[in-house]
Amino acid sequence: MNSNSYFKRHVGENFFIDAFIDPFNKRVRIDDYLGDFTEVMNEAEQLAVESNAEKLILKSRKEDCKRLLNNCYILEAFIDRYFLGSDAYLFAKFFRDERMAADDWLKEDQIMEGLSKISLTREPPALPDGYTLKKAGASTAESLASLYRQVFAVYPTPLHEPEYVKKTISEGTVYFALYHEGEIVSAASAEVNHFYKNAEMTDCATLKEHRKHGLMKILLLKLEEELVKDGIFHVFTMARALSFGMNAAFKQLGYSYTGRMLKNCFIYNKLEDMNVWTKNLTKKTFAEKPAH
Numbered sequence: 001m002n003s004n005s006y007f008k009r010h011v012g013e014n015f016f017i018d019a020f021i022d023p024f025n026k027r028v029r030i031d032d033y034l035g036d037f038t039e040v041m042n043e044a045e046q047l048a049v050e051s052n053a054e055k056l057i058l059k060s061r062k063e064d065c066k067r068l069l070n071n072c073y074i075l076e077a078f079i080d081r082y083f084l085g086s087d088a089y090l091f092a093k094f095f096r097d098e099r100m101a102a103d104d105w106l107k108e109d110q111i112m113e114g115l116s117k118i119s120l121t122r123e124p125p126a127l128p129d130g131y132t133l134k135k136a137g138a139s140t141a142e143s144l145a146s147l148y149r150q151v152f153a154v155y156p157t158p159l160h161e162p163e164y165v166k167k168t169i170s171e172g173t174v175y176f177a178l179y180h181e182g183e184i185v186s187a188a189s190a191e192v193n194h195f196y197k198n199a200e201m202t203d204c205a206t207l208k209e210h211r212k213h214g215l216m217k218i219l220l221l222k223l224e225e226e227l228v229k230d231g232i233f234h235v236f237t238m239a240r241a242l243s244f245g246m247n248a249a250f251k252q253l254g255y256s257y258t259g260r261m262l263k264n265c266f267i268y269n270k271l272e273d274m275n276v277w278t279k280n281l282t283k284k285t286f287a288e289k290p291a292h
Contacts, residue, residue, distance in 0.1 A: 057090060057264075080278040108241040144184060186219060200235070204219070255277035
């Protein structure tokens, strides 16, 4: 698993970068930076080479986009209002030809075309009989890890490990879970960035026998409600581009598609392309019913 990944701040004389070193997914991601942008790019690329990364991802501010394009970076997606209300642009630079091969791109385009026929959910889905919705704390780490082990043989972060789940909870990640007959059968989380006031909706998993009940929509809406209470109004997520169901769920809940990250991370048995979706939580998902 990906237990040897880590965050590190690199500080130079006239710049800094906050980097996520991710050997398992053979990538380096720059989450934040300030200062001389030429030095930022040079340091990021050097870090990718030293880490034997096949892909470098940089979350850019708008004013630096032209510089990145001039330096052979590829714009893959953007995230609305990521930097305290300003958009983030997700650029990539590849270091191996194989990592740039778009094996399933046309099939994924067809899935997106199919999603164009799907409309927004008109009203909040009801919790099915026999299910209970709860916020998941550190005491549920073993049960959450068990769910993720059952759903994902391979996952880009070590959610199979209870101690890792506990660590994420202690760092502010919010989990909600659905129980059936006392067991967690579905869960999702929001990884909160309190400094920039955004959150990533992630770690969505449902046991196969409990799918087709709309459980994930219930969890996502509960997470959104919790985030708004905490002053977080802009969220984003990444869904496997080959998964019609997950992408459909986000579209039905009012998320907007903003791009696709090529061979972004390992899920199941291969590097997966990931669709990026964003949502402004200040806008109502469902129309208010008229008073009678």
